[in-house]
Amino acid sequence: MAATSVDVSAKVEVPITPSRGYWGPVFRRLSRDPVALIAGIILLCILAMALFAPWLAPMDPYKTSMMTRLRPIGTPGHWLGTDELGRDMLSRLIYGARLSLLIGVMPVVNAFIIGSAIGIVAGFVGGKTNTVFMRIIDVFYAFPAVLLAIALAGALGAGIINSLFSLTVVFIPPIARVAESVTTQIRSADYIEAARASGAGSLKIIRCHVLGNVLSPIFVYATSLISVSMILASGLSFLGLGARPPMPEWGLMLNTLRDAIYVNPWITILPGVMIFTVSICFNTLSDGLRSAMDVKL
Amino acid sequence: MNAERVSVESPLALKKPLDSRDRGGAAQPLLSVKALRKHFVIKKDFFGRPVSQVHAVDGVDFDVLKGETLGIVGESGCGKSTTARLLMQLLTPDAGEVIFDGDPVGKPGGLSIREMRRQVQMVFQNSYASLNPRMSVEESIAFGPQVHGLGKKEANTRARKLLDQVGLLPNQFASRYPHELSGGQRQRVNIARALALEPRLLILDEAVSALDKSVEAQVLNLLIDLKQEYGLTYLFISHDLNVVRYISDRVMVMYLGRVAEMGESESLYNAPAHPYTRALMSAMPSMDPDNRTQVAPLAGDPPNPIDLPPGCRFCPRCSMAVDKCREEEPELAPLHAMQAGHLQHRSACWRAGEVQALASTPIAEEITS
Amino acid sequence: MSSYFLKRILYVIPITLAVSFFCFSLVHLSPGDPMDAVVSPDAPSEVVAMVQRAYGFDRPLPEQFGLWVSRAVQGDLGMSAANGRAVTTEVFSALKNTLLLAVAASMIGFTLGCTFGALAGYYQGSLLDRIVTGFAVGGVSVPHYWLGMLLVIIFSVELNWLPSSGAGPGSSSDWSFEWAYLRHLILPAVTLSVIPMGVVTRTVRAMVADILAHEFVEALRAKGLAERRIFLHVIKNVAPTALAVMGLQLGYLLGGSILVETVFSWPGTGLLLNNAIFQRDLPILQGTILILALFFVALNLMVDLVQARLDPRIQRG
Numbered sequence: 001m002a003a004t005s006v007d008v009s010a011k012v013e014v015p016i017t018p019s020r021g022y023w024g025p026v027f028r029r030l031s032r033d034p035v036a037l038i039a040g041i042i043l044l045c046i047l048a049m050a051l052f053a054p055w056l057a058p059m060d061p062y063k064t065s066m067m068t069r070l071r072p073i074g075t076p077g078h079w080l081g082t083d084e085l086g087r088d089m090l091s092r093l094i095y096g097a098r099l100s101l102l103i104g105v106m107p108v109v110n111a112f113i114i115g116s117a118i119g120i121v122a123g124f125v126g127g128k129t130n131t132v133f134m135r136i137i138d139v140f141y142a143f144p145a146v147l148l149a150i151a152l153a154g155a156l157g158a159g160i161i162n163s164l165f166s167l168t169v170v171f172i173p174p175i176a177r178v179a180e181s182v183t184t185q186i187r188s189a190d191y192i193e194a195a196r197a198s199g200a201g202s203l204k205i206i207r208c209h210v211l212g213n214v215l216s217p218i219f220v221y222a223t224s225l226i227s228v229s230m231i232l233a234s235g236l237s238f239l240g241l242g243a244r245p246p247m248p249e250w251g252l253m254l255n256t257l258r259d260a261i262y263v264n265p266w267i268t269i270l271p272g273v274m275i276f277t278v279s280i281c282f283n284t285l286s287d288g289l290r291s292a293m294d295v296k297l
Numbered sequence: 298m299n300a301e302r303v304s305v306e307s308p309l310a311l312k313k314p315l316d317s318r319d320r321g322g323a324a325q326p327l328l329s330v331k332a333l334r335k336h337f338v339i340k341k342d343f344f345g346r347p348v349s350q351v352h353a354v355d356g357v358d359f360d361v362l363k364g365e366t367l368g369i370v371g372e373s374g375c376g377k378s379t380t381a382r383l384l385m386q387l388l389t390p391d392a393g394e395v396i397f398d399g400d401p402v403g404k405p406g407g408l409s410i411r412e413m414r415r416q417v418q419m420v421f422q423n424s425y426a427s428l429n430p431r432m433s434v435e436e437s438i439a440f441g442p443q444v445h446g447l448g449k450k451e452a453n454t455r456a457r458k459l460l461d462q463v464g465l466l467p468n469q470f471a472s473r474y475p476h477e478l479s480g481g482q483r484q485r486v487n488i489a490r491a492l493a494l495e496p497r498l499l500i501l502d503e504a505v506s507a508l509d510k511s512v513e514a515q516v517l518n519l520l521i522d523l524k525q526e527y528g529l530t531y532l533f534i535s536h537d538l539n540v541v542r543y544i545s546d547r548v549m550v551m552y553l554g555r556v557a558e559m560g561e562s563e564s565l566y567n568a569p570a571h572p573y574t575r576a577l578m579s580a581m582p583s584m585d586p587d588n589r590t591q592v593a594p595l596a597g598d599p600p601n602p603i604d605l606p607p608g609c610r611f612c613p614r615c616s617m618a619v620d621k622c623r624e625e626e627p628e629l630a631p632l633h634a635m636q637a638g639h640l641q642h643r644s645a646c647w648r649a650g651e652v653q654a655l656a657s658t659p660i661a662e663e664i665t666s
Numbered sequence: 667m668s669s670y671f672l673k674r675i676l677y678v679i680p681i682t683l684a685v686s687f688f689c690f691s692l693v694h695l696s697p698g699d700p701m702d703a704v705v706s707p708d709a710p711s712e713v714v715a716m717v718q719r720a721y722g723f724d725r726p727l728p729e730q731f732g733l734w735v736s737r738a739v740q741g742d743l744g745m746s747a748a749n750g751r752a753v754t755t756e757v758f759s760a761l762k763n764t765l766l767l768a769v770a771a772s773m774i775g776f777t778l779g780c781t782f783g784a785l786a787g788y789y790q791g792s793l794l795d796r797i798v799t800g801f802a803v804g805g806v807s808v809p810h811y812w813l814g815m816l817l818v819i820i821f822s823v824e825l826n827w828l829p830s831s832g833a834g835p836g837s838s839s840d841w842s843f844e845w846a847y848l849r850h851l852i853l854p855a856v857t858l859s860v861i862p863m864g865v866v867t868r869t870v871r872a873m874v875a876d877i878l879a880h881e882f883v884e885a886l887r888a889k890g891l892a893e894r895r896i897f898l899h900v901i902k903n904v905a906p907t908a909l910a911v912m913g914l915q916l917g918y919l920l921g922g923s924i925l926v927e928t929v930f931s932w933p934g935t936g937l938l939l940n941n942a943i944f945q946r947d948l949p950i951l952q953g954t955i956l957i958l959a960l961f962f963v964a965l966n967l968m969v970d971l972v973q974a975r976l977d978p979r980i981q982r983g
Contacts, residue, residue, distance in 0.1 A: 139684040142963045143955075144921030151955045154943040155692040190427035191437075194487075197385050198441030198494055199414040208440065212431040231809045235925050238811055239940060254812060258929075265819040272812030280807035287803070 029292040036288025039281040046278060050097035057091035061248045070264045081267040083253065084260050085246075089267055093274055095248040100275065103160060103242060103249070104230035107167030112222040115172040119179020120214060124187055124206055134180060140173040149232050153241040163242035167233055171225055178221045182214050216293055223286040227279040234275045250275050318416070318497065319363070321399040326360035327498055327530050328384070328417075333357045333393035335383055353379040355554035357393075358629070361498065366524070366531040368545030368562070370538055370577070376554040377534045378422075381502045384532070385419050386410045398497075415445060418491035422503035424483035428475040434460070434486050435471040441494045452493075459489035462526075464519060481512035485519065492523065500532045505540060517544055538577060542566055547640070550574045553610045556629050560642030570632055570644035570653040572615045609647070621647050670974060678967055685963060686738065689956040690731050693948050743953035748945045753953035756938060761957065763833055764927070764934030768919040770855040775862030776912045782863075783870025784904075788897070790875045798867060805864025810922065814857040814929035821853060828853055831931035854930040858923055862915035869911050873904045906976040913969035917962040 030036060049056060065086035073081045080089040122133035140148065152166035186192060187210075195205050234251025236242040243249035245256060250271035257268040334357075336350040354376040361367045369377050382388045384395060386403060394401060397416065401407035418441075421427040428437055438459055439452035447455070457467035463485040475483055484504065491499055501520070505513045517540065524531060535541050541548055541562075548565050550558040550573065558571035569575045608623040609615070615622065631641040632649055646652060725733070737743070743753035786798035822830035829850050877883065877900050886896050920935070927936030935954050942950035 135680075139681060139688065142681050142685045142966070143688075143959050144918045144962055146918070146924060147921030147955060147958055147962075150921075150924055150939065150943075151689075151692060151951070152695070154939070154951055155696040155948070157696065190421040190423055191429045193382075193385075193387050194419070194421065194427050194490065195429075195440065195444075196387060197414055197419050198444055198490075199411045200440070200444045204444060209429050209432075213429065227807050231807075234809060235811060238925065239928060239943070241943065251809075254815065258815065261815065261819060262823055265823050269812065269816055269819065272809055272815065275809045275812060276807065279809065280804060283803050283807045 026292050030288055033288045033292065036285050036292075039284035039288070042277065043281045043285065046097055046274075046281075047101070049094050050101050053095045053098055057088075057094045059088040059091040061087060061091040061095040062246055063087060070260050070267070072264055073267060073270075080270060081264065083257055083267070089270060092248040092253060093250070093270060096250045096253060096271065096274065099160070099243055099247060099249040100230070100234060100251070101278070103163055103167075103233040103237070104278070105226055106164055107171055107233065108222055108226050108229045110164070110168040111171035111175050111225075112218065114168070115175030116179045116215065116218050118172070119176040119181075119218070120183045120206065120210065122176070123180040123183025124202070124210060126184070126187065130180065130184075134177070137173045137176050140169075145170050145228065146232060146235070149236060150239070150241070153236050158241050158244060160243055163233060163236045166236070167229055170232070171222075171229065174225065175218060175222055179214065179218050182217050183210060186210060186213050220286065220290045220293060223282065223289060227283040227286070230275060230279045230282065319398065323363055325363070325399055326396075327363045327398055328361040328532070329394075329396040330357060330359050330380075330384070331394040331396070333380065333383055333395070334391045335379055335388060336391055352554045354383060354390075357551075357554070357556055359549055359556065359559065361530060361532055362547075364528065364530055365546040366533055366544055368541035368548040369532065369534045369551060370536065370541050370548060371551035371557075372577075373536060374553075375551045377536075377551055378502055379554075380551070381419060381500050381532070381534055384500060385414065385417060415494050416496050417498045417500065418494055418496035419500040419502060420484070420487050420491050420504040422506055424480050424487055424507065425475060427487055428483060428490075430475055433472050433474055434465075434478070437475075437486065438490045438493050441490065445494065455493060456489070459492055460486075462492075462523070463489045465489075479512075480508055481516060484508060484516055488516075488519070488523070492527070495527075496529070498530045498532065500534070502534045503536070504533075506535055506537060513540070520544065538566075550577070555610065556643075556645060557611065558642075558644040558646075559629065560632075560644075561640055564642045568642075568653045570642060570649040571611075571646045572617050572648075572652055573611045574644075575652060575655070576614075609645075611646075617648055617652065619648070671971060674967065674970055674974070678963060681963055682960065683735075685959045686735055686956060687731065689952050689959065690734050692952050692955065694727070696946075696948060738956070743956070744949040746942075746947055746950050748942075748947045748950070753949050754957075756950060757935065757953050757957050760933060760935045760938040760954070761961075763932060764920060764923055764936065767851070767854055767858060767923055767927070767932060767934060768916055770851055771858035771919055771923075772862055772912060772916045774855060774859035775915065776866055776908075778859070779863040779866025780870050780908060783867040783908075784874055784897075784901070786867070787871040787874025788878070788900075790871075790878075795871075799871065802864045802867040802871070805860045805867070807864075808860055810857055810860060811925040811929050813860060814854065814926050817853050817857055818929070833933050854926055854932050857929075858919055858926050861922060862912065862919065865915055866908060866911055870904055870908050873907055874900055877903050906973055909976075910969050910973045913965060913972070917965045920958050920961060 065082070067086065068075075068078065068082050069086040070084060071078050071082040071086075073079070075081055078088050078090070080093065083089055083092065118133060118137075122130045143151070149166045149170045152169060153163050156162040156166065192205060192209055195209050200208070233242060234249070234254070237249050237251030238255045240252075240255060243252045245252065253271040254268070254275075257271070261268050333354055335354040336352050338350050357376070357380060359367070369380065371377050379388065383390045383393075386395075396402065397408050397413055402413045403410050428434075432440070435453055435456045438456035439447075439449070442452040442455055443449060453471075457471055460467045460470055465482060465485055470478070470482070470486075475486075478486065487504070504520075505516050508516060520531070521544065523529065531544070533541060533544055545562050547560065548562050549556055550565075550571065552573050558565065558569065558574045560570075565574065566578070569578060607626075608621075609618070609626055612618045612622045625647075627645045627647050629643045629645040630649070631643050632653065633642065644652075741754050743757070745752055746756055782798045782801070786795040789795055818830040821828045830853070833847070833850050883896060883899070886899060891899075923932075923934060924936030924939055926932070927934045928940050931937065935958060938950060939954045941947070942954065
């Protein structure tokens with residue numbers, strides 16, 4: 001056979017370039033996506049606004065003034081006007097970021113932790129356990145997300161904790177389903193077989209080989225849910241099921257300003273602009289992340 | 298080249314003294330497989346009872362001798378890869394016994410599966426899929442030794458040493474990720490990963506099939522060198538008859554989950570004693586214009602392994618089939634009573650002798666002399 | 667009928683039971699004695715005991731569930747705690763309005779979504795594609811209750827073209843196909859249509875782009891087929907998925923309409939639910955959610971069956 005003449009010991013010549021690792025290319029691709037980048041910057045600004053609200057807000061968001069109610073946008077001293085109780089809109093919008101982001105993002109974070117755990121275990125163990133888990137998850141799919149959130153929050157009663165709980169329950173099933181499907185795909189991958197062939201136990205395999213490969217697609221999927229979660233969380237407050245007056249929260253502000261729609265229509269939409277901005281930025285960032293990480297769901 | 302290969306008198310090609318882990322001595326097969334069987338249920342009825350099954354591996358017996366390379370060939374779906382996965386206990390066999398150097402695997406009092414996996418390692422076909430995309434080359438190779446209790450530092454040192462041995466400069470490659478390597482480089486990494494546990498038996502499941510021809514040759518030669526150096530035993534699985542002939546001392550031909558023919562490489566290639574082997578070989582491209590294809594190559598696909606014909610499973614595609622073939626399934630039987638035990642040329646065909654007589658070279662004389 | 671269809675239909679039974687159980691337990695999830703929700707706290711004790719027996723609250727929970735289910739099967743979901751009317755009557759009259767709104771919104775969303783999506787996918791990478799894609803992202807990201815308010819401000823408050831609330835002139839609850847009623851439908855339907863429009867646009871765009879990249883399209887072009895005919899081929903491949911997505915969206919709209927109905931005071935299940943929550947009218951809450959969820963289950967079933975008929979691959983898989 002002619003192949004015998006090939007010198008085995010010949011080292012393959014490769015130009016010495018430092019390895020970029022796994023995350024290097026992802027960040028490079030993301031940084032080349034201007035839309036996602038802008039969305040990320042806006043979100044960072046809003047996050048900073050929430051963190052530094054006491055320093056940024058010109059006034060106390062709770063201070064009412066019967067004399068200066070429903071002032072229009074552009075009023076000196078109240079650049080974004082005042083609400084139905086004369087509170088400064090700008091300050092309330094800035095403070096509102098705290099609660100709105102919290103009740104919008106936390107359910108997805110919780111659901112990411114719980115849903116991933118359920119999905120990964122179900123997917124990795126497979127068989128009957130998987131079937132049982134997924135059938136229970138299926139039951140929650142019989143409810144449209146909004147209906148499920150409102151049903152739970154409505155039955156439990158108004159309040160931030162109840163709203164967080166309801167939304168967490170809403171987002172666990174979809175995340176668990178995605179986690180299960182990516183884990184099932186990876187479970188039969190050759191490198192898992194190879195790891196098993198080197199004598200590693202299930203826990204070690206999950207920790208070293210499954211988690212690293214499974215978490216990023218689940219994470220990307222979870223980020224796409226934050227947008228929905230923001231809308232739903234503020235929606236619950238809008239219905240009066242989440243934050244309670246006089247807390248500054250965008251959804252609740254929309255609700256209380258609704259009666260002023262014929263008096264000073266344009267300030268009533270301001271809180272919605274904030275919700276919309278955060279929601280669209282999360283969606284855009286999630287899309288960018290998905291293509292940068294080349295995740296197919 | 299052939300002269301150096303196994304001769305009938307001294308079956309063991311070991312150049313080095315036997316491994317310190319050796320138990321039964323040179324005469325005891327390293328791996329002994331008895332009546333191995335695995336059926337996959339592909340359809341269940343309403344109550345979960347199996348309706349139809351694929352007989353992926355349907356009663357396979359063979360030995361792998363110490364220091365040899367046993368090749369397994371067959372079309373896709375013949376059970377080669379399933380056999381490999383059964384040996385690694387990545388799949389649980391339905392029946393049968395695997396004995397490693399005298400110790401039954403996974404039985405009380407025998408060798409534990411974990412210990413067996415230390416002594417038997419495997420290289421998979423898909424070089425990319427068999428490396429964790431999120432681990433650097435070094436981490437992937439060091440993973441196995443760490444599982445078996447080696448410290449991180451020592452494991453990394455071993456990984457680098459192995460990288461060097463498989464022909465990849467450690468400084469250049471250790472921190473790379475699989476997507477930054479070529480197919481050949483990745484397969485070298487896979488080989489290093491398999492060797493990291495210092496196995497005695499290496500199962501190569503289509504390990505070079507996906508590579509370019511030139512890269513394939515390099516990797517094959519690397520395998521031959523490594524075998525010499527570490528005193529390894531190979532189980533080499535491939536659909537490529539040329540490659541198997543090049544590397545194997547003995548060859549086993551599988552067809553639909555059973556062994557069709559088995560024997561020493563030269564004997565089997567020169568005088569195939571099963572119509573299936575003959576057909577496979579005639580389908581092999583030849584370099585010699587005088588040596589034109591004479592037997593009709595295989596027609597059609599293998600029959601559905603779900604519902605097998607009652608007699609010989611090759612019968613529906615066989616040009617030499619007679620009534621007996623359609624009624625009774627032939628067992629794997631030795632062709633020549635005079636041959637030594639493991640080197641017997643055996644065939645599972647009722648007309649083995651006639652098939653062999655069709656071969657142009659009178660192989661029988663060579664063996665008896 | 668193939669075993670896939672049979673299996674899929676049989677699968678509805680355990681889901682229905684589980685959904686019923688969830689709705690049943692809603693009452694027990696809520697804080698306080700479920701009795702408080704039914705009878706006012708200062709009612710005389712004989713009345714409380716009587717109601718307790720009538721509702722079966724004095725029996726163990728599994729028995730209560732059995733009783734509740736057997737009544738529900740006969741169409742009896744109890745009485746509203748607020749006005750004493752039968753829950754089923756209340757819910758079904760509201761459901762009619764919600765369905766009207768949801769179907770109108772789906773039709774708008776589906777038509778626009780398919781058109782935009784197909785154009786964007788066909789001219790992938792063009793300016794049109796970018797505008798449509800941006801629009802679709804906006805559509806799925808917008809808080810629709812806020813969009814409703816915005817539309818009210820523009821078309822009712824500032825322009826005074828369209829009414830901002832109710833389903834028809836006066837307080838009439840019977841809908842008829844007249845301009846006087848249609849005017850009321852426009853704003854809520856458009857508001858609600860934004861979500862399915864965004865989803866359908868994205869799906870159709872992705873699928874059209876994907877199919878155009880396939881080799882069979884190349885083959886069709888090579889055969890000399892006119893672009894128009896190629897587009898027909900594409901549509902044939904996209905239609906089943908687009909329809910399935912729309913079917914599911916119709917279901918989501920039933921839930922999603924809750925907020926929009928509140929904004930427009932549309933007398934549908936959303937408003938009913940909203941009022942039930944604030945009056946702690948648990949029988950209505952329970953009944954509305956059960957009926958909406960069962961409707962959603964039935965819709966899912968239909969979508970799956972239709973899709974399986976259109977796409978033979980599903981039955982095998």
